[in-house]
Amino acid sequence: MSNQDDKYSQYVDHPRYGRGPRLTGLNPDPFAVDVLLHWHSTNSLEIAQRFEILTGQKWPHDKTLDFGIDCKRIPNTAIAADLTLQSRATVPVTHYFDVERVCRGCRRPFIFFGEEQRCWYEELGLPIESDCVRCMPCREHKRNISSNQQRYEELFHNRSRTADESLEMVACCLSLIEFSVFSPKQLHRARSVLNQLPGDAGESTIARAQELLDRIRSIEQK
Ligand SMILES: [Zn+2]
Known part of the structure; x- marks a missing residue:
């Protein structure tokens, strides 16, 4: 070389x-x-x-x-x-x-x-x-942050969110915490959104909510 x-x-x-x-x-x-x-x-x-x-x-x-x-x-x-x-x-x-x-x-x-x-x-x-x-990875990371921020804002202000949209909002929120854009204090908010899901939510929604709960726990353990 x-x-x-x-x-x-x-x-x-x-x-x-x-x-x-x-x-x-x-x-x-x-x-x-x-x-x-x-x-x-x-x-x-x-x-x-x-x-x-x-x-x-x-x-x-x-x-x-x-x-x-x-x-x-x-x-x-x-x-x-x-x-x-x-x-x-x-x-x-x-x-x-x-x-x-x-x-x-x-x-x-x-x-x-x-x-x-x-x-x-x-x-x-x-x-x-x-x-x-x-560099390219930093540009991608920046783009990723802004698309998560934008989507989070949209969903946050949407008063008639579906259960799946609420899950998407939580996912954006968790990404923003992982990127250190949001404070870890936002984790309790994410948790309360998950707790407020309708009782008759479908199987796939419940499975996604469970995945997000696991993600919250793993962030809390860091
Ligand atoms: Zn870089």
């Missing part, structure tokens, strides 16, 4: 693109007139240098000024962008590079892949200014 492979084996795995860079052999010159890189794929010094090469004028600011851009562009991983598919931007991007990032959630290193950027900016229609600051 090379040092490079070993390095990337520590990176967060992306279910679609893997852990390590995807080499394409394309490595456009960031100073070329027809090359425009995303701000997360370049850095302050390159921006200043590019300005001087293209305009023939001196960069009017301090060159060592840090714009807060921590560029970790991986050479030879570029793919060409289709500008007609990008959402309208003051400065478009002509090439997407794999870039190394550190996740804002779990602090582990991951790669924001060029292919993924193409998907974001050309297929999903995300604005070109948007950036990826969390």
Whole structure:
């Protein structure tokens, strides 16, 4: 195993693109007139240098000024962008590079892949200014939390919930406790919803309620 492979084996795995860079052999010159890189794929010094090469004028600011851009562009991983598919931007991007990032959630290193950027900016229609600051598992976790929160709110305010919907609300509540969004104090609420189920509830409803009670007990034991 090379040092490079070993390095990337520590990176967060992306279910679609893997852990390590995807080499394409394309490595456009960031100073070329027809090359425009995303701000997360370049850095302050390159921006200043590019300005001087293209305009023939001196960069009017301090060159060592840090714009807060921590560029970790991986050479030879570029793919060409289709500008007609990008959402309208003051400065478009002509090439997407794999870039190394550190996740804002779990602090582990991951790669924001060029292919993924193409998907974001050309297929999903995300604005070109948007950036990826969390690894895939952290993004999924965040999405999971917000869908549970949203569903919980909907069911909580629904005064004519069915028994099955009440069980779904309890399940969301327990997930939110497990995610540390809700306080464990909410467990007694979950329990009281289960205790208020109608006596004539069907077998499958009773079985689901039992599963939720078991889940409550296992959370209480932690
Ligand atoms: Zn993460």
